[in-house]
Amino acid sequence: MPWHILLLIASSAFCQTTVRQTQMPIVLSNVAPENLLPQFLFMEGGEEGGHVNVGSYGGGQGKPEPFIPSDSCPDDIFAYASPDLRGRQLPYLTQDDWDCERKNTTVPVVQVENDFLRANIVPQWGGRVWSLYHKKDQRNLLFANPAHQPANIGLRKAWTSGGCEWNWSPGVIGHGVFTESPVYMAQISTELGPLLRVYEFDRLNETVWQVDMLFDARDGTFWAHPKITNTNPHPIMGYWWTCAAHSITGESRVITPAAYTIETSAGPGTKSPWPRFDYGLENSSFYETNPDLSFLKNLPDTIDSFVRIMKPQLPYIAHVDDEGYTVVHGHQLNGTKFFTWGQTERGQFWMDFLSASHGAGNYAELQVGPAPMQMTNFPVDADETVQWTEWFKSFSGSTEELHSANYSQALDAVETWMKGDDGLSADRIAEMEKFFASYADHPLAEENLLKLGSSWGGVHEKMTGKPLSPSTLFLVRDDETVKPWVELLEKGDFSDATLAEMIPTSFQIGQRWIDLLEKSKETWLSHLFLGVAAAEQGNGVLAKSSFMKSLSLNETVHGYRNLAVTADSVGEVYDNYMKAWALALEWYKKNATNSERLVSNLGAEITYFLQSHDDLMMDHLVDFLNQSLPAVLLRRDQILSAQVSVAIYQKDYSRAIEILSSNCFPTYGADRATLIDLWNRAHYDQEAEKLGHSLSIFEAHQVRMRYPVPDNIGYPY
8 A cells, every 4th residue: 555545544633642851750960060171082092991081192193093803804894994993082072071960850852652652852961862651561661771871881981871872983893972961853734643853953974864753653663753854065984883772681582694703892793693692703704603693691791783784685683572572673774783791790790880779770772883893983974964764673473483492483573563454564664664755855844843952063153154954953152162163254364352261161173163263363272273173184383383373362271271181291281281280270269150060071081091101190189189179170080089099198098998889980981990900909008007018919819809899890790
């Protein structure tokens, strides 16, 4: 039956879907405002679980980290392998400060509900579908995280687990830049009921992403239609993954019609049979004796498994629980993946941390994207639009079939359901693709808007004089972050009021902005902005020259700080940091706008630097901590860990142990290994002092057993 006739037949169900703005109960930990100090590419390391401040100094481009898969992989993995896996930040500011207060409260959500589904969407956190509840089945189709507890996992550091997340990050791996930021949300009336659109402008390379969502009142299918628009006159490399989290149980299983998998946790990307292969990837020849890794309980450690589904097979990935309840995520794309933390103490720690609970937050991520792997990209041509349709639908199946040791039987059970009356046939999917295509360019008016995102899309449209996309509406509000750039566009210069503010809150690195800055009047701010752009491009000579010109016109915190991180020696870094710190304290004492935020950002960065060079800088670290530090700085993880290092250095072991055992250290990801080392060091040194000699291997073992790592630090199980 033609799709438009089906839509008319379904019209009686339209009124069943409602959209309202309400509150959702949650355990909340907050992300602080963005770090005001630009984090340059040469300072960056890996994207997930990385350092919490500066990684290196001196300028340049730093050392790229290309993805080089093993030669077992097919050609298409090599063709678009990422040339650099580092977490580029600019022109965005890093979100590297959050707490673990975990307050029981409520947060605003846009709630969509009909006879089948009830969904809570959080536009303030990237437009994520936080929860999706099937009312008739009385089941959550997604992991509805009871907590918003960030961890150091996203591209901009802060990231939370759960729900269905939209990750557009042009050519850069990671949970996207919007995951902890507001995006636009609009509502459009359609023949099938309300269509919800979330969208934003990505400043990194001037693109637009949107997702149109329909919660189908006819049968409880959740449809999503992402669309990417490259506004540039040149091609770009794209990165998109729809990341859906599912609560996992003892018999959770992943079912997908994969020909093979490429796994990265134990190597650079190795092709292996699916679903039975040796997790260590050293020998997969004993296929039948290897464990069935479609059962998540058989995975000993964290795994990113990129399963390859060959055409003409319809791609999908499904999660099956203990009782055979199955959620199927179908799509049209080239990439399908699942992630699980595995059975290790480390994995359990992070799932517990992210859910602020023990055992209630166990989840796996089932993901899809246009590229075969997250370490590979996909091309988006100049002025091209790329779009596709995804869907989620659930059913209760036979555990005997879905948990069968014969994987083919489990596949047959899913595909038999898909072809049945309650499933989703190829014709039905094709009809919905036509439906979404008919609305993908549907224009928006202000009355369509439910929530507002950033002003950057509107600023870009003001600069180019044309809309970014026919299907989006961007507004420019009275916003301190965009104010100087609007002035530059409208007047060609910065106002006296802007020049008097002294604390920049945003940066631009694109060539069009550089051209405008070079044409503007020479000011401390124009030189500072030009220096930031030059430093990000790797032109250290021009960057330092620009920072020095800026300082000759006006001494600012940013000027000296940027000279510090581009300096060639540790001594120069320290000297410039101290000049920046003195100015920051002056502004703080004057209670200047954003000064509290600035001393928090700068103080944490200086402390991290001093602690990272404690062989040369321990006395300076002691002096820095002994001053009367602003209260906002005292809670920062970098300060707390530095206090531990100093306490151990001064043989005040009880103080070191007390700090480590009584703080959450929420921003520490991979750096938690440092905290564990400090905990053991404090106890080793305390015991050695008591015994009067260095500890033997056996004695150190006994100390570790006597003083196990507390659960606030990590891996206590």
